[in-house]
Amino acid sequence: MEQTQNAVLSVRNMSMNFGGLRALSDVDVEVRSGEIVALIGPNGAGKTTFFNCITGIYTPSEGQVLAYPTNGRKMRADGARSDGVRINGMRTNLVCELGMARTFQNIRLFPSMTALENVMIGRHCRTRAGILGAVLRGPKARREEQEVVDRSYQLLKKVGLEKVANEYSRNLPYGAQRRLEIARALATEPFLLLLDEPAAGMNPQETLELKEMVIRIREEFQVSVLLIEHDMKMVMSLSDRIYVMEYGRVISTGTPAEVSADPQVIRAYLGEESDA
């Protein structure tokens, strides 16, 4: 199989069937180290299903998903190989532990926990304190807990939410909740960040800030980003490469300029849903 150098995620011939319904067929997607890749397409094209398949929420019916962790993660799952980890069918939490963290299209924060605690959840898989540690609070556990608080606070600062650290996440405005989800995902120390419509419901000003934030995050945390987005302006100016999906297939791929020139894309996507 061909393998592009420094790929962090490579999805080959992946298909997903729900009963008789074929939600994804023969999808090939690749994300390289340090890239920002966008996944676009009309509603129902299978973008979120794709996310669910590569994060272990669904097990793909066919094909394979390989991850190449860049942070030197230890692998707990079977099939760990030096040249990549097969992650289709892996349990969701292990995928996350491996270093692929996501946000959700319909925000899934923990509403009755504070903003800071939401981020602290992200630290869970990078810390070890057990019941005894929690109860006895020995020096080691205390140090770890302090480290969790400090780092989570830092992350909140990065997304501009440090002032509302102790607010319940359900009380935060919409845009802030989206940013909080990103901070939570970053707390798991991912090498690949999966963002599901991060700009949905934001006004142009917020979208602009978000875009800048994503670029900043890539630099600072050395992550690659794969995002689903409908906001064309943002996608075109932010991404290095774009995959266009329709009816569960990838119909075009390339740089923003290439994709927007592809007649198939114009027909299928821009032509029909130009105002999406």
Add this chain to the structure above:
Amino acid sequence: MAVANLLGNLKKSAIAALWLAFLTLPVMVIRVDTVEKTVTWRWMHLAYMLVGSFVLAVAWHFLMDRRDRGAANRDSGGGETQSALSLWLENPSVMRPLMAFGLLVAVAFPWVFSMYQTNILISALIYVVLGLGLNITVGLAGLLDLGYVAFYAVGAYAYALLNHHFQLGFWTVLPLGAILGAFFGILLGFPVLRLRGDYLAIVTLGFGQIVRLVLENWSAFSNGPAGISNISRPGLFGVTYGVDQATTYIYYIMLALVVLTIFVTARLKDSRIGRAWLALREDEIACQAMGIDNTRAKLMAFALGATLASLMGVVFAAKTTYINPASFTFMESAMILAIVVLGGMGSVLGVILGAFLLILLPEYMRAFSEYRMLIFGATMILVMVFRPQGLIRAKRKVYKINTEAA
């Protein structure tokens, strides 16, 4: 405005009273004997019902208005309204002396009050721990367990049987019971992990029933419905006590266990594990997507809850010196669940308050004897309607951030 509102309420109450009187008419008024073919009419009951339900309806509408207004205020004002009491309680300079005072009262209790008072306080304390244990499973991790009493039975029978057959003492069995409870928690936890919500509820209910039925039927093992009597009370280095001293002694054991449980649960609540449970309760998928091993977290919650229940079972057996399967019915599970929900899911203080309310209320209401269960049921409904989050709303820890390091 206020007057019109009041009149409107009175009118609504009158209608409600008439409706309830009509509804209760057959059961309240008529008594039949189909064998003798006689019918007794008791019209006086209808009058009582009318007056009683009118008064209740007025109170209901009054409270309902208050509640709705409160909700409207919250919506317009935004944010959560913090009750002055809970703010006050959170203030450490108030809380610390209060806790110290409470502990002092608790320590002095058996010397001031009679053995009877101490005895029922032990019951209440047992339920405090049971409530806190179930609070871990239901309140924190969000796993609705309707068969919690099974673990309580495990502990009680562990002590009763080990004491009966091998003369093992209370202090030997206490840790054994805890281990056994954890073991059963994991054993029952495994098959039900895949189930969610109400399916989990019915399966745990089933497990609770199975444990009780086995205890009832397997006479060779558990002595069946006749139960096990003459279980030893706890001793200390070979010293055995009479009932009076033993009650005081068990009281102090219980007090220590309660303090320990409060300490443990309070610390767990704001720890790595506690946060994972909460995340599990709030959103199972997001929780797993953030790298938390759901299975582990669930098993831990089950096991820890079961351990506490089993510990209490040991104390319960030592306290009553007699146990039979009738003490471990579904109603008991429902009672413990009610303590947790009524007190406020996830809130340690709330659960303690709930336990005292639900256990002491019926005991002190002996004067009303036959009406007490009626009042008890009504109280459960009313508290839920007017304070669905429970008496004390669970609060999350406010972290002070060291800004210099940040």
Add this chain to the structure above:
Amino acid sequence: MKSRWFLTVLGVAMAGLMAVGCGGEKKEEKKADAAANATAAAPAKKLVLGVAGAHSGDIASYGLPTLNAAKLVAKELNAKGGVNGMQVEVLAMDDQCKPELATNAATKLVSEKVAIVVGHTCSGPTKAALPIYKDAKVVVMSPSATSTELTQVGNYPNFFRTISYDLIQGKAAAEFAMSELKVKKVAIIHDKGDYGKGFAESAQKTFADGKTVTVALFEGITTGGVDYSAVVQKIKASGADCVLYGGYYPEASKIITQMHKKGVKIHFISDDGVKDDTFIKTAGVDAEGAYATGPQVLADNEVFKKAAADHEKEFGSKPGAFFPQAYAAAQALLNAVAKAGSTDYDKVVAALHSELIETPVGKIKFDAKGDAEGASFSVYQVKNGKYELVK
């Protein structure tokens, strides 16, 4: 605002409850103390007779008649000037037939320095409460706790009862089936309860000892079930010519009805829990011919006749379950105190063992184990919608 208001009310209510509970408690305690002190010096005014048992909940109908009986006995004695010059006061304690509540009731009675108690209604709670009474040297007499081990194991010298126990009752039923009904094959069914299973096991043992009867079936059923057809079919398939049921009347009437529906018309023998008029009412014509064992009540017993008449006068209804036994228990206890001259534990116990007294269950005293001598079981049969003595 709202929550503060709510919590304040709640707090006040709880504080009030505590205060009422504790306050009332302390006052009464003082009273009892005073009474105790006074006994030492001069005859006091009050003698407290504790009555513990199921006064609420679904077993209440077995416990409340006991309370009535105690009140009647107290009233009668008080009219005659009391016991040792003291007026008898009845103090009721509800245990709802639950062991944990029974220990609460027992500690409360002990706290109030009550020396004699009629109770408890059920065997389980009695077992739970007895150690507390024993330690405090309280004499307890139950009209209805029939668990064999209560007296026969010998753990509780402070426990007496005016009813005979499961072992005897099961034996009586089994012997009746063997000698009078001449059955050959019997199906024993019980309700898995302490009482029903105790009765069933004792009958099973008697059949085994007798050797003329084979036990074809020995099974428990679930109380409150909607359908017992499976067990009825099993009885039928076993070829038994007699069913022996241990338990209470609701299930008994369901089973006998279903038996008759399925055409299983064989002897039906049951226990005291079924010897209740409600059984005849609920089973209707199907009850006809069924046998049940019950405590021997001498039909022409003068004391019983008078007690029943008093009950009608006082409460406007016929006495309920275990009324004669409860009446006898209250009489025996108070008589023992009178004979002993005080509530001193040893003297009261000695008096109970030695003094004969005329009661609704006959002229009784108590044997070394605490069972009433002379109390035993008879067999009754439903004839024309009524239980009639057959043996």
Add this chain to the structure above:
Amino acid sequence: MEYFLQLFLGGLSRGSIYALIALGYTMVYGIIELINFAHGEIYMIGAFMGLIVAGVLTAMGWPTLSILVIALIIAVLYSAAYGYTVEKIAYKPLRGAPRLAPLISAIGMSILLQNYVMLAQTPDFLPFPRLIPDLEFMGPYANFLATSDLFIIITSISVMVALTMFIKFTRMGKAMRATAQNRKMAMLVGVNVDQVISVTFMVGSGLAAVGGVLIASHIGQINFAIGFLAGIKAFTAAVLGGIGSIPGAVLGGLVLGWTESFAAGYISSDYEDVFAFCLLVLILIFRPAGLLGKQRSQKV
């Protein structure tokens, strides 16, 4: 073989009893996802209504069959009114509250109703007149199936069919399905959700009353506590069949009835409930949504 047939028919009759109560359970659950612990109590109140009406009419000397009909009608109407009121008091104010709050108020309601009936009537068991007459042609088969058994089987199957039709074809039924699937959307497209929920409770309670009267007449006795065990068994049946599914409730009831009957007949009635619950646990482990329940794929 005859023994098998007897157990089979016994299980069928017992299962129909469970099914009859489970139908109301599953309906309420389907719409508002609430384990209505008070459902068993409504069943009990339905039975008491039947008893009271029957008692009054018997005293007036009416013929049995007309008593049955009138008792059924009044019991259904009254129980529906109870269901309506219970929902208004204990559940409606709790919509939008934490998920467990209505469960606790349901348990409270169950305790309240039990004690209300106990205090107003009696803690003792009361004889219930046999309102279902023994049909003559059933005489030879009574060994297998009594008339009342047959009556209950036919009733639960016809109720199941009627209910399915009601939900499939009537306007109200469609509104119910819409509410069950997505309450907010239903509200947006103009379904009066409050009304739908009220009607659901009334229909469910009415069904419980039908069960109450028929079953009480079959068993021949009632008291205030009969609702509890019946409620738990019916709930088990509903979950077994796939809660929310109407044919599922009947199938669940029958499977439960047969399990208990065969367990009692071939093994021991000591453990019939243990077998019933073990079956439940096993089925839910392998089919987490019950026998006929739709496996809802979770939305992410």
